Amino acid sequence: MNQDTDQQKASLKRLFARRLPGKLRQVSGYLQRMHSGEATAGLGKQLSLTLEHSIKSCETFGFQACARLLEQAEIQCHNPDADIRAQLIKALMDLAEELDGKPKLEAKTDTGIVMEPPSASTLALQPLWISLPERERNELMAPLALFGFAVSSQPGDTAGAASIAVVADHEAAHAIRSRLGDKMPPLVMVGDEDSIPARLQAVRAGASAYIVRPVHLPELIEALETINPATAGEPPRVLIVEDSKSQSMHYNKVLKEAGCSTAVVNQPLQVMEALHRLKPELILLDMHMPDCTGLELARVLHQMPGWRSIPMVFLTAEENPEKLAAAMAISGDDFLIKPVKADELKTAVLRRIARGRTQTQTLTRDELTGVLNLNALQSALDNQCALANRLGESLCFAHIDVDKLGELNSEHGHAAGNAVLQHLAALFSRRARQSDSIGRLGGDSFGLVLPGCHGDDAIRLIDGIRRDFERQPMIYNDKTLHVHFSTGIASHDGGQAGTLRDNAARALRWAKEAGGNRIQLANSN
C-alpha cells in the first residue's frame, strides 16, 4: 500500500469538499441571473463549460449527488425551463448549505443595497502557467483540471500576465521575469532543497510561495488559494463602504473582476443590513464620509459581537502618519492611499482575505492529521444533534482509539506512531460520506459523527474500515507495522451531544476490556 498516495487522495478529497459549497452557490447565482433575464450567450456558454468540468470532478471525488444536480444545471444552460430552473436554484443552495452549514446569501434587499456576484468571466477555468520540466508538468495537469485550473506551458505574453500564477523553478522564473517585467504574475517557486538559503532565494526572486520537490498537489493548491482565495471556489465576500457613488462603482468593478462577491453601501449608517446579508470577510472602508467617519464606524463595529475581528482595509487621501497610525491601531489592518490603483486594491483585499481563511483553517484543523480538531468536531456534533432532534432523524457517534500505540511508539519510534495516526485519519476521511465529520479527539483517539446512520449502519461502515486496516499492514521505513483500533458507537436518542459522547466512550472501554480490535455498540450491552 502506498501510504503517501492514500494520504494525498484524502487531502485532495478534503480540499475538494471544502470548495464544493462555493461552487454550488456560484452556479446557483448564475442560473438566477439567467432566470431573471440577465442571460447573455457568453454567460450561458461559460457556465456550461464550468459545469462540464465540475461534473467530472464531482464524479472523480465521489460526490455523485452533486454531479447529478450539476448535470441538470447544464441542461438548463441549453434548454431552459423556468419552473425546473427555479427548483434547481433552490436545490443547489440547499445542498451547499447542507454541506457547509452556512446560510444562503440573499441577492437583493428592499433597502436598495445590492449584493453582487463575481463577474461572469471568473466562472471560467483559472489560467495557470506551469513552467516546469515536461514530465513534472504533465503529472500535475490532469489533477489540477479537476480543481478548475487550466494549465498552459508556454502562454503568450498577454496570456502569461493574465495567469493567476506562474509555477516555476528558479531558472525559469528568472527568464520569465526578464521577459514580462512587472507584468509577471504571482510566482510559486519550486525547488529541490528545504533550506533557509533556498527559501531566501525564492523570497528574493519575489515568490509568494516556495514548494519543495516532489510537488504535492494539495500543497500547490493551497499555495494558489493563498495567492488568490477566489480560486478556492467560494468567492471572497467584500463590503464596500464609500460615500462617493462613482468611486464605489470603480472598486466594485475591480473586485468583482477579481472574483469577489460584493455589496456597496454609500450611507455608512445602513451598514448593518449589508453586514447581515453578505456576511463579508472584509470591509473596504472610506475614512472620510459625511455622517460618520470610517474610523468611527470601525470603532462601532469592533465593539459589536460577531464583528470584533472583521478585517478592514481603509481608503484614505490622508498621508499624515499619525492619523494613519490611529487607523492601524483600531483595526491592525491595511490602508490604501487614494487614488487607488486597481492592482493594488485587488492585491490588498485578496491577500487579507486569504490570511483570514488560513487562520480559520488553522483554528479548525488538527495539524498532524488534517482532520477536524477537538473544538471543530465538538461543534459539528452539537450541530448534528440539534438537526437530528429537529428533524427526528438518526445519528451515531463513534469513538475510535488505536490499540497499543504506546507499545508501537516504544518499538518503532514516535514518528512511526504519527504515521499510523495520519494513515488512519486518511482512511476514515476517504471512506466517510460527505455528510460525516471526522476529527481528532486527542492523543490516539478520533471521533466520527455519522448523521442519518443507525447503529447497524455505523458498525458496518467502521467494521469495513477496521478489516481493511488490519488486512493491509502499514509499511514504515521498510518495516511492517501490525496495528488495529477499537471503536465505541452510540446512537442518538434525542438527548444532548455530551451524553452521546459519554456513551460512545463507555462502549469503547468495553471494546478495549474485551481485548481490542473490535467494535462495541453502547446501547446493546
Ligand SMILES: Nc1nc2c(ncn2[C@@H]2O[C@H](COP(=O)(O)OP(=O)(O)OP(=O)(O)O)[C@@H](O)[C@H]2O)c(=O)[nH]1
Ligand atoms: N506517535 C504518537 N503517539 C501519540 C500521540 N498522541 C498520543 N500518543 C501515544 O498514544 C498512547 C496513548 O496511550 P493509551 O491511551 O494508554 O493507549 P495505548 O498505548 O494505545 O493502549 P490502549 O489504548 O489501551 O490499547 C501514548 O503512548 C501516547 O504517547 C501522537 O500524536 N503521536
